[in-house]
Amino acid sequence: MDSLAAYKHKLINSKIDLQSLLARWYLKDEVIVFTNGCFDVLHLGHLHVLASAKAYGTKLIVGLNSDASVMRLKGNSRPIFDEQVRSWQLAALAFVDAIIIFEEDTPLNLIKAIKPQVLVKGGDYKISEIVGASFVTENSGEVKVIPFLEGFSTTNIIGSV
Secondary structure, three states, X not given: OHHHHHHHHHEEOOHHHHHHHHHHHXXXXXXXXXXXXXXXXXXXXXXXXXXXXXXXXXXXXXEEEOHHHHHXXXXXXXXXXXXXXXXXXXXXXXXXXXXXXXXXXXXXXXXHHHOOOEEEEEOOOOHHHOOOHHHHHHOOOEEEEEOOOOOOXXXXXXXXX
């Protein structure tokens, strides 16, 4: 993993590290965008959502479902790749600035801790269904839905193998 060392700073391992990072970013007037997901098998649809999300701000934080939460949400055969592999894959993307793994089934507590100016989800969601949307809008933030990229879905990709 030595070749990935340049990306290690993107992996946020604690709430204290997260708060320290956020304090630095807010002092620099960064516009913080948040999205979340399982990112079980990273594909073009994910890249589309992540790159589009980054365009709404200057810093993109990705909340990554832990292995246990993926299993609860998607079933016992998931995740395909463990949380460490998934976090390193995300860290290697230029448009992702930080990744934090969360254990809960939803990222609501993480969203409340981050207080992003922009909350983004992929096009398979309606704003009324997005966890944390009301919190973000009540705190003067925006919620954006990125149009779904046809033909790219982890469930469909796994099912076709």
